Amino acid sequence: MAKSNSSSKINIPEARSAMNKFKMEAASEVGVDLKEGYNGHLTSREAGSVGGQMVKKMIEDYENKIK
Numbered sequence: 001m002a003k004s005n006s007s008s009k010i011n012i013p014e015a016r017s018a019m020n021k022f023k024m025e026a027a028s029e030v031g032v033d034l035k036e037g038y039n040g041h042l043t044s045r046e047a048g049s050v051g052g053q054m055v056k057k058m059i060e061d062y063e064n065k066i067k
Contacts, residue, residue: 026053 010016020036027034030049032042039047 022054022057023050026050026057029053 010019024034027050030053032046032050034042034050
């Protein structure tokens with residue numbers, strides 16, 4: 001796996017694989033061809049749609065839990 005220069009850090013190492021799986025699922029749902037490692041070929045719109053889908057799913061999950 002390529003080293004990330006992102007300021008986002010995963011504090012629990014065991015969560016890394018779960019977050020990667022979640023990201024790949026979100027990318028698939030919005031039709032973005034996300035690969036393992038570096039994805040410099042993605043446009044800002046594509047990358048943003050993956051992040052947006054992840055946030056949408058997290059909000060839906062939270063709303064379902066508080067009902």
